[in-house]
Amino acid sequence: MHPLKKENPEARRSREGRGALMMLVLLVVALLAAAGFKALSLLPGDWTEGSREAPVRPEPVAPAPTPAPEVAAPGPDLVSEPEAVDERPYDLNDQAIAALEEGRFDQAIEWLEEAAAARPDVPTFGANLGEAYLRRARAAEGGADTAIDDFESALDWIDDPERRAQVETLLERSRRVRDEERDFVVEPTLHFTFRYDGSREGLSAGVDRLKVLLEETYQEFGERFGRRPVEAGEGRIEVILYDAAGFDKVTGLGDWAGGVFDGRIRVPVEDLRTELRFARVKSVLRHETAHAFTHSIGGAKVPAWLNEGVAQWLEEPARRASDVGVARARLATVALFPLERLNGNLVGWEDRAEVARAYDQALAFVDHLVVQYGPDLVFSMIGACREGGVEGAAAHFKGRTLVDLEAVLGDLADSLPR
Ligand SMILES: [Zn+2]
Incomplete structure (x- = not known):
């Protein structure tokens, strides 16, 4: 048994020669892990939170096992002239990685700045610093404009062309969002923060009604999901209302999408003065608020069929x-699609007819599950995804019922009007 050794300067020095290659490997790993946040333009209500890739560690390989003392032949000491190496940058780097894993971005950046300044010849420190800036940018609360500086700083340190392209895309989008929302009023309620262009005629009276309605929705969903995100310590849910052009500029979705949840609820609103339009925005907001609750409870890996099924099921009781009748x-x-096709994000789907079918199936399936097994079991599947990922829902369901979800899908198919 050989415990992982604390890095010492000699070992570190001998490994630095391999630094460049290791960096490349690490960046590829990080890129793969980050694939989930490439697409920030979303289909209606689809959640694409950035994945939480492992931080780039300077030495991901375990130290080579030391031969057991009894079999190790005493040989000449091959390590020559041990010379003093300043440990501090390495220690700072280690501490910064731990801080990053805990979401303490400010501290991590401070330590990595010092490490990178002390040892500009160790590329890992700079790469980690770029990664830290990127993470802080993506976690930024209070609007994307606060993240622009961090995206720019990340670009100062990230060398990999593909990774840079990703950051540049995010930066460009942040600038667009900032420009679009520059003059928006910010109006918090108990559980939401509304942002919109206060100068738009006929909007503010409607927004006041939306605030009341979403606060009621929050209480209703708190009961239904069994968790109240704000009371659990999260920030208010952000609701940003755009005109059609602004929504398109920020999301790239044109005028066909009803709304989006990408960590914030973004909805195009042309006018709230007619009841028909108000009712439409109301159901979109309830749908996206359901995504906010689902994300708060299940994290980023809730299967799309469950996420979209629950959101549609809650839209308008x-x-x-x-x-449900129309979908069936x-x-x-x-x-019907096999469930595994509906696990991942529907964002990448090209065929609009297939996307519509996927949404129909999600709604019909969730409703079928609720009718057959009760809403509590369905909603508890969301929480099971936080640890178990997309398989968590199925495992949780089977654990409770001894039935495979796929079998229930077969029941749904048999129950459809033929
Ligand atoms: Zn949705």
Whole structure:
């Protein structure tokens, strides 16, 4: 048994020669892990939180096992002239990695700045610093404009061209968001922060009604999901209302998307003065608020069928039966997708008809599960995804019922009107 050794300067020095290659490997790993946050333009309500990739560690390989003393032949000492190496930058780097894992970005950046300044010849320190800036940018609260400086700093330190391209895309989007929201009023309620262009005619009276409505929704969802994110210590849920052009500029989604949740609820609102439009925005906001609760409880890996199914199921209770009926009727003439196809994000799907089918199936399946097994079991599957990822929901369901979710999907197919 050989415990991992604390890094010492000699070992560190001998490994630095391999630093460049190791960096490349690490960046590839980080890129793969970060694939989930590439697409920040979203389909309606799809969540693409940045994945939380492991920080770039300077020495990811375990130290080579030391031969056991009894078999090690005493040989000449090959390590020549031990010379004093300043340990501090390495220690700072280690501490910064730990801080990053705990989300203490400010502290990590401070330590990595010092390490990188002390040892500009160790590329790992700079790479980690770039990564730290990037993470702080992506975790920024209070609007993307606060992240612009961090994205720019990240670019000062990140060399990998593909990674740089990702950061530049994020930076460009942050600038667009900042420009679009520059003059928005900010109006907090108990559990939400509303941002919108206060000079737009006919909007503020409607927004006042939306505030009341979303506060009611928050209480309703708190009961339903069994968790209240703000009371659990998270920030208020942000709701940003744009005109159609602004929404397109920020999300790149044009005018067909009803809304989006990407950590913040973003919704295009043309006018709230007619009841029809108000009702439409209301159901979009309830849908996106459901995503906010789902994300708060289940994290970023809740399967799309559950995430979108629950959000649609909660959109408008008075309309639910007819929505489900319509979805079931449309599904009756097509083959259902296997569940595994509906686990990942629907963002990458090109075929709009298939996307519509996926949403229909998500709603019909969640409703079927609620009818057969009760809402509490369905909603508790969301929490199971936080630890268990997309498989967590299925494992949780089987643990409670001894039934495979795929079998229930078969029941749904059999129950459709043929
Ligand atoms: Zn959605």
